[in-house]
Amino acid sequence: MKYAWIIVLLLIAGLFIGPLWDGNTGYVLIAVGNYTIETSLVAAVILLVLAVLVLRVIWSFIMRLVRGTAWGMRWFGQRRTSKAQQAVTDGAKALVHGDPRSASSAFNRSWQLRHDGTVALFASYAAAANEDYAQAREWLQHAPNPTELQLAETLFTLQQHPEQAEQRLSELQELRRQHPQHPQLLRLALQAYEHVHRWDEVLVALPDAQRLAVLSATALSELKERAYRERFLAVGREGPPALAAFWKSLARDERRSASIRQAYIGVLKTYQLLDAADKVAARGLKRGDLKLAQLLDKQLLVPGVELRDYLQGQLKQHPEDGLLLQAMGQIAMATNEWSLAERALRRASELVPSRRVWLDLAQVYTAQGNSQAALAAYEKAELGTN
Template sequence: MFRILLLLLLLAVALFAGPHLAGNQGYVQIILGHYSVEMTVVSAALVAVLGYFGLLLLEYLITRLFSLGSRTRNWFGLRRSHKAVQRTRKGHLALATGDYRQAERLMAASAADSEFPLLNYLGAARAADAQGRGEARDRYLQEALAHPEGSLAGGLLAARLALRNQQPELALAQMTPLLAEHAKHPRLLTLYQRALLAAGRWQELIDLLPQLQKLKLLTPEAVSQLQQQAYPARFAELAEQGSQPLLDYWQGLAKPLRQQVALRAACCRQLIRLQAHDAAETLLREGLKQSREPALLALCGQLQLTDYQPLLTLLQQYGPDQDNEAALLSAQGQICFHQQHYPQALQLLEKAVTLAPNPRDYQLLGQLMERQRLFEKANHYYLAGLQLTA
């Protein structure tokens, strides 16, 4: 811009001064050693203007000459970048259509020149995993994790692929460091919950459920289903240490959890397995005071007690209930059998199997018939029980 303004200024001066100097042109003499050059002022001004433009042309040519290498490099760089974009696009299409070998080749080949190499490495890792190429997959994942923005995306993909390959512990190892920086990331937490479930890390899963519900990543129904899966498994783990750790854990649970019939029944089953029948009977009676659920009633006959009367008295206090009548009769009949009140047990168990047949009741009925030496009828009951378990 400055050069154009200078040129316009010179032209304006020439147009203004030219007519005034036409009759008095004057001259300019330049002496250089033995050489002397003379010319009019107008001619000198013209030579100066032409010399100025000559210098501009020379500057332009020199600039173009020295920038030729840079522009050549830029041209090749742009060409490589354009090819990388085309390969990446074709790679994604191949991945989407299941051509994993082609997808891996294209993604990996264009990663170095891609504008977003992280996406290329992630795509190549998915394609390699789909082909069962574990080493290649891990190599691509390492490249992705080394990218400044790749820790979360790479970690999530690594964990998801590990879960797909039934390696939940490896998936947890990938996600644990990420939780310190992304404690509320929805996708990370959901994947972490799946990995804990697959790995059978029940207490960690139990501890995570309130956060998942608070962030609305799980519905209350889904939380309840996971609780009914995680707590019984946790009870089984604690039972390996004995009945007291299990009872301490149960007492430490929140009241709404202890009121869940499925969890109470699961805890009682573990206590019965540990031969802690008195503790199991206490938990059962506490639960049966609230409701006579079949899950609790079915455990009454499995108890081995010195005194069944408190439990039997509680069951006898219930009024008729069409929905749970069979389970109630079965529980009372089995307790009477253990108390050796055989006539009463026979009456109750026969009513129970009429309403809802079950193998345990048929087995006891068969034993009662044997005691009366009614072997044909005993065989009938035994056969009926076997048919239910077949």
């Protein structure tokens, strides 16, 4: 601070000494009506500075008096509140438009005008969106609710260090009981459950995940299928009767779910319960619970009587349906009917070319000993073209 004063004093001294040394101090002439005032340039500058300082002191005194009145306090308070609210609005708009940096700046302005715990939570969220977790935690110290502080701290930590989810699993479960409607917390919990293979917890959380839309429809469907597959595998270790009993114990809506039914068919195939897999797949297709394209892609078709009859009946009505031809080709592969499989898959590759069709056809050509055609099919599968 003393160095600043030294610099100011040197500047003032320069204003006086410089012109005197040069012998030309300059002058300022002020004329008002018949009156004139003539003074040196240095003196005019000093007087101007003094005038500004005096005016500032007078203005500060007046403002202090105004603020001391009930009217002044109310007017200035409303003005600060209005500015603070406008800053919060600006911050919220910035968050909606995906600009967390501008949002963070706006929430900081609002906090300077009015210390509101809700603004601190918004500012913490914006800082976390900027991946500035130190700043986010600092804002959390002003949170109005200690429970919210713990929740946000856990969320920030797991966002920054997802590998810690396993060690903090009990904490996650407790927070889930306290905040069952929190989508971000549920998303992190699902990731943790899946990472440590806690499939029962995943199954319990799936209805909330669907209701809160924490995952896309595709991601939710895949997670449901994985979770039920693991559950069916665990039950199936007790034997086929236990697996069948568990399937029948599910609610009707659950058995009609495509994800759950596909998981069940996959496990039936794993345990070589092909007759049961045949019935579940065929009846799912007949009722519209399953899509043939999904069964083809996941290779869930089995060479059962009921499924084969269904596909043949459909082919009589739609002989040029590429998916039906592909399905018949896969079933023929399962029974080593290579000639039938080749004809069906080759026609399917013309009607509905896909990577799965070309891979199946390459497998057929390999079984037939046609290595050149198999290589060409593999190349088309890699290119994804026909």
